[in-house]
Amino acid sequence: MSDAQQPALDVAAPAPAKPARGGATGERPAQAAERPVARVAVDVSLSHLDRPFDYRVLPAQHEDAVPGARVRVRFAGKLRDGFILERLDASEHDGTLAPLHKIISAEPVLTPAVARLIRRVADHYAGCFADVLRLAVPPRHAATEAEPRRSAATEPVEGQTGAPQPDPIWATFPDGPGLLAALRDGRNPRAVWRPTPSTDPSGDWATGFAEAAAATVAGGRGAILIVPDRRDLDRLAAACAERLGERSFVQLTAELGPSARYRSFLAALRGDVPVVIGTRAAAFAPVRDLGLVGVWDDGDDLLSEQRAPYPHTRDVLALRAVTEPCAVLVASYGRSVEVQSWLESGWAHEVALERTSLRRLAPRVKVTADSDSRLERDPLARALRLPREAFEVIRTGLTQGPVLVQVPRAGYLLALICQTCREPVRCQFCGGPTRQGPGDQPASCTWCGRLQADWACPICGGRRLRAPVVGAERTAEELGRAFSQTPVRRSAGGSVLSEVGPDSAIVVTTPGAEPYASDGYAAALLLDTSILLLRPDLRAAEEALRRWFNATALVRPGGDGGTVLAVGESSGRALQALVRLDAAGFAARELAERGEAHFPPAVKLITAEGRREALDEFVALAQLPDGTELLGPVELPEQSRLADADEPVWRLTLRGPRAFGDRLARAAKEVAAIRSARKSEGGLRLRVDPQIID
Template identity: 55%
Template sequence: MVVQRVRASVDPVARVALLVPLAHLDREFDYQVAQEQSDDAQPGVRVRVRFAGRLVDGFVLERAATSGHAGSLGWLDRVVSSEPVLTPEVAALARAVAARTAGVRADVLRLAVPPRHARVEAEVPPKPTAPPPPPEDLPRWAPYPQADGFLAALREGRAPRAAWQALPGEDWPARLAEAAAVTVAGGRSAVLVVPDQRDVDRVHAACARILGEGSVVALAAGLGPAVRYRRWLAALRGQARVVVGPRAAAFAPVTDVGLVAVWDDGDDNHAEPRAPYPHSREVAVLRAHAAGAGLLVAGHARTAEVQALVESGYARDLLAPRAVVRERAPRTTALADTDEQLARDPAARAARIPAIAFAAARAALAVGAPVLVQVPRRGYVPALSCARCREPARCRRCHGPLALPAAAGPDGAGAPVCRWCGVTDTAHRCTACGGRGLRATVVGARRTAEELGRAFAGVPVRTSGAEEVLATVPASAALVVATPGAEPVAEGGYGAALLLDGWALLGRADLRAGEEALRRWMAAAALVRGAEAGGQLVVVAESELATVQALVRWDPVGHAAAELASRAEVGFPPAVAMAALDGVPAALEALVASAELPAGTEVLGPVDSTDAPHGAQGWERLLLRAPRAQGRALAGALAAAQGVRSAHKEADTVRVQVDPHRIG
């Protein structure tokens, strides 16, 4: 028996965004709404529709009286839930992110809206509680002269945009919580995006102390589907006014967002590893701009992308005076890791650290303070540097990293080849000192907790790394060996920090090597007591290097400005727009040939891809470089070309990343 459906009497057409990750289907489709579905099939709800002979999921974007489709329309199969989980703001943000990244909206929506949990959705939500008013006086922001104006603008519901450089030793979770509380006091909501779970826990605890547990939720994938969906619904329904979480939290459906903050945007965790590879910072900028919300990009260090926002006038600096910086920063010493340094002290030689670093650790332990030892992760890919000055060897054509090909042989004989554009440099000359010799840079770390334990007999040694990451350590004499990003917070601060094997960071074959080294060093140094309290920092790297000097002076802004100028000179993001294309050679050639690339676009490569998916054979990488003003046109051209390939059911995949976080 066939049931005759009756069209809804009001707005019988639903425009639906299908969750189908095919580029040629990245648009809305119209469906008829039955009368019995009309009350539930509102914009934002989940629906099931029949498409190409199968049932697929989607979201209703809007209801309309008529359709522009000339043929007959299919019916909504069913309304999965009457909960409007896709807000108009997030729907527009998903479209903007897809356009920015040459991606498909369906992929963005999967990042923005978690899977449904029916039992949680049916629960009776608790009544929202009014958060306590934030303190009128926020003395902890006093070291930053521009903070009063920024916080006042948040309280008044305006949209200030700032790049905040947190001081060494700053309780940055509390400062973010205070900014969120001021925003809530102004009647709006806040989204705070941090790199990892440790930071989520710290910021959530700080927000709960000021606003109360009911006004803030922490979102993270490790919560489990029920807990995560319950918290996500609390934000959607307006019960929680502040959301804290990693990169997906940038899409949190809070009511009337007034502040979007990103902490430590240089951290790799902010870069989404799944298509279309959006970065938290870019999502935050797009969202704040569209919603008329405040934007705060913060950290101890600064990326070239944030510096570009400041130099363009889009954001303002939020800095402390140099006198305050010098007071808060630890006393910093930089020295090379040489045999001469190790030979000065037998104990230092046993610990495989220079004598000055050994003495700093011994002095801190003597007064009962913990000592942090940062050891770079193992397994960085070897690269080449100048044999005379150790400046990373760069291609004269595109400024990419040089490396010896496998064909060079075990003795390393052969001409270096650029890993980006593939050009062989038979007559390389260092741009810094003019030297022609090349050498392999340091790879990985050779210091271990066991070696330190033998050198500092009787001192407890704690480790924090991949197997177990410590959140805090007590304020007692101990050696804390940690890999970058896993440094625990010490009560009262560390008495000293030793940053070992600097060349393992500085010598990486990556465009961001210097920027990333400074970020990791500053994150560790910020945990050390100030110079007036006896805090010492020793970095094992050449003191003449610009990155090391930026650490010694505690000048992340100057380093970011120099980095941005350098990128502009050699033509790399954020000074230009760039897209990285990975795939088999024939597919890459066909995509570039079919794309209507904007004027001025350059093609670099191809070279062998170092980021091919598991099982992929013969992948190569092309880089497309265009003027910054043509970034949207470049992304649009690639999206259109991908749509044509998708419609033709091309078998070979081409992965497109616009302004990728990692290029080398």
């Protein structure tokens, strides 16, 4: 599909920026004889100044003023940092240009390809070039920049010596060998890969990513592979070290520290390594001859940037695949609705196992009380948090190895109600919700922290408490009593285990904190599934299914005795999709319903949050495309307000067809530019297709 036919991206090609003068002086000093004008992206996050500015290059600066170099310029009477985008023979401005104040570094850290990507991302998310630039280029570390260059990788990579090595992971999938062949040949396929959600080798996504990168490198190109967090990165790094060699890749994350991060960035920029792996900070890595961009578990909210303009890594990589033509690989055990829309539009193609193979290699998944016979055996199965069948699965699993127990929330007793009348227990002093820790300690308020030692129900006068919401800590305590001869380990919050051994043990975790088992878990128990499904979020069911599939992927195949039991309502659509291992069908139905309800990704949606007066001005100034819906403004709850907001915050929602989504984003940005130029009071927070819609 050509770039102009991409309904999933809806970003128009960026128009050439109109240059502007950087300043004026009284007389015209000597200029550099060759291309004396430098077009500079100044670090200014003001919408009405979101364009490059022209400056004069002095003769002494000629050699160092290369495109991509860091400079300091005088802008609006102040010295500001910037980057040279290009050198020109002349400026369209007729007046005298201000000179570059200083060349900070001649290292061309902003490549033309990355600069084009930054512009497209900023336009897509109605943001500023400078804001995206801060995400793309790490701060300079002078000592690291002065270090000798890292020697290029010397380990042999597939295709460099002899015949291609076998790819056991991809050989399992019908279209896998064809995908790797396309990468070796220098073509640009766009694939959505679903590994098997089990410990079978076909579910080893990290090795699959490493093999895809090796095929790309064998074809003479580079690769960028993105994962959500450090645990996934460690697993991917181990696979890449085994498949590519330790000197063929670098890790790039925001948590590395200034020196290590900048060293990895320079290694990719200078072409010393062909592969970059990392978290969302690596999406803009300046890899030479880029041939593949990949992202694992794109539904994880860690891949959504929390700073303006709030880009999502999945969309940044998709835009990069268009701006800098390369292959795309998106993989996860579940499936996001956005990726499903790519498949249905034809922009990407699926790589997955056939149904029969998937059922054979995945664990056996079932839901409690999903048949009349099971309900007859345990009439209270639908009412109990831990029914008899759950204990049977744990008991059977412990004879073969460790058992995983996933609980949605950490803590002990997270909500309290009156035992007699079921009235929620509120703080006697401030009216806040209460909770209780382990042991005999009294309940305490989650707002003011005061103990509720002499609490009495204001409705019935009762003093006995009941906990409808139980956390991982209390669950581990209960299972420890039930299986007193079995060790119980916890992995949650600030104490996350990385791995457990093959010995029998009960491992109680929260979603995302599940440790890997060396030989896979014999069984997994998914508790309190309704809590995940009842979140006040449009993506609640999608996110719940993603977390359940991630837990299922840690369990052995059904042929080896692997079993997953979910405790919940068996008729729920998300749980039924889990039982059928049907992530694709669930995503397709979700996408269809989003289309009927006019929610992303079926439509373009932009939210503007701020004071009511600012939103009224926004509506008055906006030149919106025909067919745009205006929803609101509505006042936000106190916990949803901006961090520095003392007054009530309101939200305005703009919604329109994706066919003119780029025009809608441009209209929102134009309003922001007008308000910025006017110096209007009250800031606005714009979000394009927000990840969380509550």
